[in-house]
Amino acid sequence: MDRAADAGNAVGRLPVEFDRIARYFAPLAGPGGLGLLDDAAVLMPPPGRELVLSADAMVGGVHFLVDDPPALVARKLLRVNLSDLAAKGADPLGYLLTVSVPRETTDEWFAEFTAGLAQDQAAFGIALLGGDSTSTAGPVSLSLTIIGHVAPGTMVRRDGARPGDGLWVTGTIGDGGLGLLAARGEIPDPTGYLAGRYRLPEPRLGLVDTTFVHAAVDVSDGFIQDAGHICRASGVGLTIDTDALPLSAAALAAPPDSVRAMIAAGDDYELLMAVPDATVEVLQGRAATLGIPLTRIGTFTTEQPGTVRMIGDRGADNSGWSHF
């Protein structure tokens, strides 16, 4: 009998939560995670490397649909954080995770959620280091801290873009935002491609390197917003040719109004990179090796520092874009 639970444990961790940690999360722990049987994980950083750290939260009803498959929610949570490391040119090492769920959450939910984590841990070569599981009266609330590493001084930052650099983007833009509409059933998505892009982004790990990329971000908050982050941090202007934007076949088949709106939306987890002409071929070579499509869509300038200017037919009817 567990007197602590009988007494109404002050901190809200019920015995069932220990069982779930042991059953579902402990098998995900790496060597430093000590089987999640301790208060903390121990990690010897790779010698002579700098750590790169990022944390992202995902909340049911905000960042994913409450009836999304738990395995896909788990994999998206990992991938969203891996995408941050990808933009920084860092190699992933491990992660810590906190999970707050309604009391009625079933064992099946945990089984599927952790199966998703296991699948992507194997795919990306990382392990769980530690975390916490609690209850909440609200929707599922997830938080993940990812740890990666780089050679000292080589983390690619937002503030390194220089006038004359090209703006390059991986993959296609707008699928994430359109995918949310598709997942909600608000636009047609006969192949399920768009919803899939929303639910399971592809972190572009291994592409970015400080020797040939001046600055980078991933498209999470919104394509224009994120391009603007580079401009403001670097103190440069940017002209984007909307006609050059790489759109998927599914996006081209979607209603034009939603495409225009969704280019401004986020959740694509593609990379935006400021690349000098001198090193473009190195970037292209690595992208080809990794099978990652690359498109040049703009140029950084000395004009209106901190501002994104949109030109081309897709932007022409929408002068608001130039006032971001």
Place this chain on the structure above:
Amino acid sequence: MDRAADAGNAVGRLPVEFDRIARYFAPLAGPGGLGLLDDAAVLMPPPGRELVLSADAMVGGVHFLVDDPPALVARKLLRVNLSDLAAKGADPLGYLLTVSVPRETTDEWFAEFTAGLAQDQAAFGIALLGGDSTSTAGPVSLSLTIIGHVAPGTMVRRDGARPGDGLWVTGTIGDGGLGLLAARGEIPDPTGYLAGRYRLPEPRLGLVDTTFVHAAVDVSDGFIQDAGHICRASGVGLTIDTDALPLSAAALAAPPDSVRAMIAAGDDYELLMAVPDATVEVLQGRAATLGIPLTRIGTFTTEQPGTVRMIGDRGADNSGWSHF
């Protein structure tokens, strides 16, 4: 004008969230936090040190009362995580934080919350490295990952207790659980001492060291529960003399039934340590230097490995305790 917001940003990060990060959280960032202007923080680990990592979530209505002062909620969140480092004998370095709040959360809430963080950052010599701010349809949901460091191989674990070691505890036990009842107005608390212990725990940093402590945990889940963690991890039994339990004057003045129940509750954030007789004086010397009260309340044994046995008058009427 912000077209991304107009379009209905797919990831739920509104411009107000960027403003709040810049206004309230950026001033808390350490050198590696890059002013929270990048996707990630960069951290050069102290040379030749192992990192110690822990993550804890706190949810409104579960781990704190929804009308608790935001500054105290922030400080408790930090201190709960610092307490994990204290139990491991680690020195704190920095932290990452994700904050999910209802849309109606005011600027005042953020101002008070971050003022609390700033106060305890200064008190404990740590800085914010990164994080995320999102909205939620549920209660405030907080997650913090703390990073500390130790000399390689010296993290104090749960699994090192040996038969014959004494069980030592810092401070007083039961105030956290009683403090929750007091904060809810369910028991008298004329001086406010108990509610204060619930709302603002004191992490016992600097006490635990692997050279004189075999195993340690902090009292977070529940005193008996946490003592049991050491027993199960170490494969030893434990006899606790309930008459020796250090109780505060406020706890002694509380209704006896609630004291009995609350000894089993958690949220005290005192340390439980397995200490061999040979090194007790070293521990006592350091505790005296730090002004931390210490009490021996039990002995680890070879009997019934993994089990906590309670003896003494406070446990005598409650045989359930021995069956934990």
